[in-house]
Amino acid sequence: MMMTGVLAITAGCGQKKSDFKYLLDEFADLKVMRYQIPGWDELTLQQKEYAYHLAEAAKWGRDIHWDQNCKWNLPIRHTVENIIENYKGDRETKEFEQFIVYAKRLFFANGIHHHYAEDKFFPECSQAYFKSLMEAVGDGDKCAELLDIIYNPDILQQRRSTSTDGDIVVLSAGNFYEGVTRAEVEKYYESIEDKTDETPIAYGLNTKVTKDSKGNIVEIPWKIDGMYGPAIAKICQELKLAAACAENDIQKRALGLLVKYYETGDLRVWDEFNIEWVKDTIGTVDFINGFIEDYNDPLGRKGAWEGYVNIKDHKASERSVILSANAQWFEDHSPVDPRFKKKECKGISAKVINAVCLAGDSYPSTPIGINLPNADWIRKMYGSKSVTIANITHAYDYAAQESPTSTLDEFAWDDAEKAFYREWGSWADEIHTDLHECLGHGSGQLLPGVATTAMGEYASALEEARADLFGLYFTADPKMVELGIMPNKDAYKAEYSNYIRNGLMVQFTRVELGRPNTEAHMQNRKLIAEWCYEKGAKDNVIEKKVRDGKTYFVVNDYEKLRDLFAQLLAEIQRIKSEGDYEAGKNLIETYAVNIDPKLHKEVKERYEALNLKPYGGFINPDIVPVEKNGKIVDYKVVYNDDYLKQQLDYGRKYGAL
Numbered sequence: 293m294m295m296t297g298v299l300a301i302t303a304g305c306g307q308k309k310s311d312f313k314y315l316l317d318e319f320a321d322l323k324v325m326r327y328q329i330p331g332w333d334e335l336t337l338q339q340k341e342y343a344y345h346l347a348e349a350a351k352w353g354r355d356i357h358w359d360q361n362c363k364w365n366l367p368i369r370h371t372v373e374n375i376i377e378n379y380k381g382d383r384e385t386k387e388f389e390q391f392i393v394y395a396k397r398l399f400f401a402n403g404i405h406h407h408y409a410e411d412k413f414f415p416e417c418s419q420a421y422f423k424s425l426m427e428a429v430g431d432g433d434k435c436a437e438l439l440d441i442i443y444n445p446d447i448l449q450q451r452r453s454t455s456t457d458g459d460i461v462v463l464s465a466g467n468f469y470e471g472v473t474r475a476e477v478e479k480y481y482e483s484i485e486d487k488t489d490e491t492p493i494a495y496g497l498n499t500k501v502t503k504d505s506k507g508n509i510v511e512i513p514w515k516i517d518g519m520y521g522p523a524i525a526k527i528c529q530e531l532k533l534a535a536a537c538a539e540n541d542i543q544k545r546a547l548g549l550l551v552k553y554y555e556t557g558d559l560r561v562w563d564e565f566n567i568e569w570v571k572d573t574i575g576t577v578d579f580i581n582g583f584i585e586d587y588n589d590p591l592g593r594k595g596a597w598e599g600y601v602n603i604k605d606h607k608a609s610e611r612s613v614i615l616s617a618n619a620q621w622f623e624d625h626s627p628v629d630p631r632f633k634k635k636e637c638k639g640i641s642a643k644v645i646n647a648v649c650l651a652g653d654s655y656p657s658t659p660i661g662i663n664l665p666n667a668d669w670i671r672k673m674y675g676s677k678s679v680t681i682a683n684i685t686h687a688y689d690y691a692a693q694e695s696p697t698s699t700l701d702e703f704a705w706d707d708a709e710k711a712f713y714r715e716w717g718s719w720a721d722e723i724h725t726d727l728h729e730c731l732g733h734g735s736g737q738l739l740p741g742v743a744t745t746a747m748g749e750y751a752s753a754l755e756e757a758r759a760d761l762f763g764l765y766f767t768a769d770p771k772m773v774e775l776g777i778m779p780n781k782d783a784y785k786a787e788y789s790n791y792i793r794n795g796l797m798v799q800f801t802r803v804e805l806g807r808p809n810t811e812a813h814m815q816n817r818k819l820i821a822e823w824c825y826e827k828g829a830k831d832n833v834i835e836k837k838v839r840d841g842k843t844y845f846v847v848n849d850y851e852k853l854r855d856l857f858a859q860l861l862a863e864i865q866r867i868k869s870e871g872d873y874e875a876g877k878n879l880i881e882t883y884a885v886n887i888d889p890k891l892h893k894e895v896k897e898r899y900e901a902l903n904l905k906p907y908g909g910f911i912n913p914d915i916v917p918v919e920k921n922g923k924i925v926d927y928k929v930v931y932n933d934d935y936l937k938q939q940l941d942y943g944r945k946y947g948a949l
């Protein structure tokens with residue numbers, strides 16, 4: 293599972309501490325950023341070497357992901373690379389510029405379909421011009437085939453089809469199935485799945501499904517002597533080098549199993565690998581490497597190839613350890629009825645990491661949190677790793693500050709509010725998230741006999757509200773300063789004003805005009821903000837102000853707001869503990885769903901005028917071996933700033949297919 297910051301509308305928070313430039317390039321609806329790797333210099337030489345080989349293994353999988361997205365992606369990328377590198381004609385023209393924008397979009401999406409929307413996008417330059425470029429670099433013989441695929445709107449429309457009346461397997465441009473229908477694929481898996489197995493393999497995770505010459509359904513495995521063999525061989529080579537300098541025996545065993553899995557394609561071995569991988573909680577360097585998330589497959593089976601290397605942020609991780617160690621104190625002091633409190637309470641400690649290398653499905657667009665493995669039975673029996681990725685989150689924030697416009701500037705009331713948010717917002721926001729994840733969800737208990745499913749379709753939004761309120765209430769608690777988690781007694785105010793601004797206004801930028809608010813997290817935020825606005829109206833706790841026709845919501849009384857959070861937390865905990873479905877439904881229907889159409893329109897217009905790019909992605913730093921007298925004495929991090937150059941470099945260095 294991944295948590296994605298796909299629609300990066302964060303206000304831009306935290307003070308930037310250096311001249312490091314985060315925002316590198318903007319085009320179409322995309323922006324490209326870069327990130328730093330804090331903690332790299334504190335690694336031992338062996339840890340750096342380990343991370344280096346894992347990063348090489350990650351980058352060697354790049355072509356697999358391109359081919360998975362659509363089988364025409366690699367030939368198209370190759371011709372685009374050829375043009376950028378060898379075209380001798382005029383590059384200063386409008387049409388060439390349009391061609392370059394197409395190339396940048398292609399690299400960003402790892403193919404011809406939008407990475408998020410999944411629809412095919414098109415070059416703005418004419419087909420005749422594209423043809424002339426291909427001919428000029430000796431690719432004239434490929435024009436007929438490739439240009440039709442690039443320009444024809446009627447073929448390969450969507451990577452993963454969302455058609456409601458057609459066959460989503462046939463209509464999907466992704467390369468997971470060929471010459472087969474949805475019914476045939478479903479029947480095939482029905483016939484091979486063992487429904488009685490309590491530890492089932494992930495059937496179909498690492499294969500393409502097609503038909504043999506006799507018309508039988510067959511799976512072509514992605515393994516060292518199968519499809520994608522040349523890339524997988526390179527991945528294995530680097531994984532073996534990594535195993536030789538692993539930090540501990542668990543990592544070594546895990547890597548051995550991963551190589552065995554790539555060699556055999558055996559999904560039982562993949563499970564064995566994951567069980568070992570979950571056990572490694574002591575190492576500093578960690579990784580993801582394999583066919584992981586199944587979102588790209590219309591049938592939700594096939595794993596998109598993904599590589600990820602990261603190092604633990606020991607200091608930030610400590611915070612969640614401290615919170616977990618004090619879980620009982622928080623439970624005892626939470627403002628809910630004692631009947632609904634846990635007598636014995638355990639927190640969850642999530643690991644905070646910094647990315648070192650993003651690859652495959654995680655590059656350039658990348659998640660800000662990950663929870664793996666995906667197999668339910670492994671999660672139940674052996675646990676899972678939940679991580680938040682600090683340096684990526686920070687890079688998003690800092691890049692937003694570099695942008696000449698920001699949602700903070702547009703929607704916050706005055707300079708004092710903006711400055712205060714810039715000073716403490718990043719801190720307070722992270723700590724609120726920690727409280728939400730480590731303690732909020734795990735707090736409280738149901739009364740005996742109340743079913744966990746009692747809240748029905750309102751369960752997710754109410755549960756998120758409960759965890760958020762728990763976090764909001766305690767972010768402001770003096771205990772947080774005492775534990776050394778909050779820097780001072782006022783910093784929480786940055787989170788409070790931001791939360792209200794977002795819940796009552798800013799988040800509606802993501803909802804289409806005329807549509808209700810339906811996503812669970814967004815409902816939760818609206819519920820909390822609207823409820824507090826209404827209940828605090830008589831004391832003017834949150835004030836609606838209008839200036840030059842623009843609406844603002846300003847928090848006047850932070851202590852009273854905290855008190856309102858406490859009251860709502862107590863009520864939602866009661867609803868959940870007693871299984872009071874009607875009351876839960878009433879809260880959501882009253883406060884979370886309907887958006888005031890006039891305000892909605894205003895918010896959309898103000899946001900559009902900011903001209904912010906909704907989607908972001910990253911380039912990687914290079915990890916470069918430093919040699920002295922024929923021996924590697926260090927690995928240093930080199931921060932690139934050229935998006936297109938990195939794409940072309942990767943094509944040259946890691947082109948395996």
Ligand SMILES: [Zn+2]
Nearest residue numbers: 728733756759
């Ligand atoms: Zn949550």
